[in-house]
Amino acid sequence: MGNSLSDAFQEIVLKRRSNRYYDQTVQVPDEVIQRSLERSILSPNSSNMQLWEFYWIKSRDQLNRFTPLCLNQQTARTASHMVAFVTRRDLWKKRMNWHKENIQQEIQNNEPDKYQKRMLGYYTKLVPFAYTNDVLGVMGLVRTIISNAIGLFRPMTRMGGVSDTKIVVHKSCALAAQTFMLSIAAEGYETCPMEGFDQVRARKALGLPRSADICMIISVGKGTEKGIWGERKRVSYDEVVKVI
């Protein structure tokens, strides 16, 4: 194949399978989870807003508490750890200010360069425009009208209401989840992403506001043969890859 990095990556991708039954005699070391979460944080994310949080469900008590919330799935019941990947669209102002402070620190007493000016404009004007949402959905409507009006004349990012903001944060969070799963595979352990959980109860159990969503809960453990539900099946390359 390609080079050794490509071969290693191929191996990791092929190794990662959703495992639904872990060997409960094997405890996945904490360092493996921590390293994998550190890698997750490096995932690409929209406007580098990092509107995510990762709740490491680590103690036996917490694992027992979250297992029924994951509908008693075997992968949750036998897991050594679980991690809830959470979207936090409500934290946009905090992240915006973090960016502003970073840029201002870079500038200090100097004149901002072109790039710094652009970044300041981005985080002080565009980000509030994109992330502000109100209960009545007025801002969503404003965004829809403005972006569609501009879109009549030139290519434009189409923006909308809360659902669009949710999609934005879920996309980034899912990428972090994928980094985590590939990392765990590289470390020699297995995972299973779950959307089969009670969003309302799990959110409450994590003490999160209603604006926070759990994107996925990922179980981690030492996988077993029994935990693999058959061969990996995918529709053909030609069915999903369209070369234009």
Ligand SMILES: Cc1cc2nc3c(=O)[nH]c(=O)nc-3n(C[C@H](O)[C@H](O)[C@H](O)COP(=O)(O)O)c2cc1C
């Ligand atoms: C967003 C998402 C949610 C999933 N939820 C569940 C789940 O609740 N329970 C489960 O057993 N598998 C779940 N899966 C795993 C898929 O069934 C699995 O990825 C798919 O069948 C392909 O198999 P593979 O992961 O072994 O390649 C989920 C996967 C994703 C990406």
